[in-house]
Amino acid sequence: MKKIISLIFHSFIVLSVASSQETPIIPTPAKVTYHDGVFTLRKDALVVAPSSLSSVAMLFTDDINSLNDYHLTVVAKGKTEGNIKLLSDRNIVHTEGYQLDILPGSVTIRASSDAGFYYGLQSMKQLIINGSGALKAQTITDFPRFQWRGVMLDVSRTFMPLNLVKRYIDHFSLYKLNVVHLHLTDDQGWRIEIKKYPLLTEIGSKFDPEFNRMGGYYSQDEIRDLIKYAHARNIMLVPEIEMPGHAVAAIASYPDLSCEGTRPKIHTFFEGPSIHEEIFCAGKESTYKFIYGVLDELCELFPSPYIHLGGDEAPKATWKKCPDCQKMMKDNNLGNEEELQSLFVKKIGDYLRTKNKTLVGWDEIIDGGMLAGNEVLMFWRGWKLSEVEKEVKAGFRVVCTPTTHCYFDYPYKSISTRTIFDYDPVIPGTSEKNYLGVQANFWSHIDRSENNIDKQLFPRALGLAETAWSNAENKNWNAFKTKALLNISYLKERNIFVYSDSTLIQ
Ligand SMILES: [Zn+2]
Structure with missing residues (x-):
């Protein structure tokens, strides 16, 4: 019995560490839910953002493009499949909050302010920096404790x-x-x-x-x-x-x-x-x-x-x-x-x-x-x-x-x-x-x-x-x-x- 408990405990530790490696975001987001599959970011993926968010999106693409050989582009309209989409969502009530949905087919960032989108993109940037372009599917719901x-x-x-x-x-x-x-x-x-x-x-x-x-x-x-x-x-x-x-x-x-x-x-x-x-x-x-x-x-x-x-x-x-x-x-x-x-x-x-x-x-x-x-x-x-x-x-x-x-x-x-x-x-x-x-x-x-x-x-x-x-x-x-x-x-x-x-x- 002790061995079983020890084994369960050991598995828990391994899983905890693995989870932290899968979402290497600092500061730790408020909530992360994992899904099956991975999203692979193409080197020439699009960031689909309304024109009001193009400058926030371009700060992100400029940063990512300066790493390795990415050449992401910001566009006002484009298909969601394989790309990153910014979507205004009034249901995100916290002014600095965001929801980042990474699904095998696409990535969507929802927020109700420039700050929220900026932070959703910073989380995405950290995942790219600390991963290999293959991002585990997950939903991150995030907002700060202190203003x-x-x-x-x-x-x-x-x-x-x-x-x-x-x-x-x-x-x-x-x-x-x-x-x-x-x-x-x-x-x-x-x-x-x-x-x-x-x-x-x-x-x-x-x-x-x-x-x-x-x-x-x-x-x-x-x-x-x-x-x-x-x-x-x-x-x-x-x-x-x-x-x-x-x-x-x-x-x-x-x-x-x-x-x-x-x-x-x-x-x-x-x-x-x-x-x-x-x-x-x-x-x-x-x-x-x-x-x-x-x-x-x-x-x-x-x-x-x-x-x-x-x-x-x-x-x-x-x-x-x-x-x-x-x-x-x-x-x-x-x-x-x-x-x-x-x-x-x-x-x-x-x-x-x-x-x-x-x-x-x-x-x-x-x-x-x-x-x-x-x-x-x-x-x-x-x-x-x-x-x-x-x-x-x-x-x-x-x-x-x-x-x-x-x-x-x-x-x-x-x-x-x-x-x-x-x-x-x-x-x-x-x-x-x-x-x-x-x-x-x-x-x-x-x-x-x-x-x-x-x-x-x-x-x-x-x-x-x-x-x-x-x-x-x-x-x-x-x-x-x-x-x-x-x-x-x-x-x-x-x-x-x-x-x-x-x-x-x-
Ligand atoms: Zn005096």
Whole structure:
């Protein structure tokens, strides 16, 4: 009897592994049903798509045609037999959901939005990449667990050229990540053109010469180009302008923005204090006028409903000595400088609301206790879990990016692919609906080459995708590992400098 049970158990394991090999899609789809037979993709197959979907379809065919010797073509009308057909279907209710039917005679992707079709095609692409063109017949019904599946790129400390950001967008979107949060400003550099304040890029985008390090910035035309590129791949770009702290690059450009009005140097992270005393003055009306001017251009440029204003690590020593800051506190009956920061954040949030934008901030924005409640908290202080739990219970929406699981600048020995794979952002006893989602943060204070950045992001981004998209009950580490190894081979072929595979075996 024991032998029989053992045999049954062994067969189950073999079947489970075989199944994971048959559907090597990351993140794991919500539901897969297998059918008899296989669909063989001809090298010259057609993708039959209505003209409204031709650009989504062509992103797919361009990608596939760049592999081996495929020459797939997008057509508006054509027979279904032997081809891939995109079919609008209002019954697919989730805006990012899709149904992929692979039958021996044809493939059909149903969705009700461009995003759904894009993701159905990404699943198809992964099956082709990780198979041989002979795809096991199956029906995949899929939709995400979380609406915010992000990666933060710190383009301030190490400026990342436009093409590098696009390369990451390509590979994040293959794994159905849908937010790239651009940390555009910090003490080490201002990286976006603001036409009203040209010195921000003339001065603020460059390190002081003695530090001998490259700066750079994105023009507004480049940002428009990047937004378009990201949007086509269902990625929302969320801009962050840090305030009131981490603002040395802005203050070096316009010294009156600080309490003392003197110009600090723009130096590299390791050649200056890690957290600067110089921060925006919260007492002068001219500071707010400047910030509103920057936000006017930002809101015009970025279609994202979210604008991130930072809000973390703001030392208050200068505010304690500043007559303008102290007067602002007195006029508003504030008891301490933390409350002044809260007022500062509230004023910015109110301004953003007039532009139909929602403020996102690092979780320090809750410290002064004056927020309206519709702001989004980006939870990063892993040691403040109980405080975040309290705020989530009070109704705040949160994006989880804790230092304990989501800091992709940390070495693999402290945060492995398994660490982020095993992470469940929902704190027990809280409502999942308050969680917008999960995000990895890549801080670039260490000067990194492109290969180094690749290595920090991959393969951990695959574990992130699984946590952000897949239902918790569908996650299986052993199955994921098999799929991840296949995907790592593909990423290497695409010249992504993936960190050693051994990190997966933990
Ligand atoms: Zn001040």
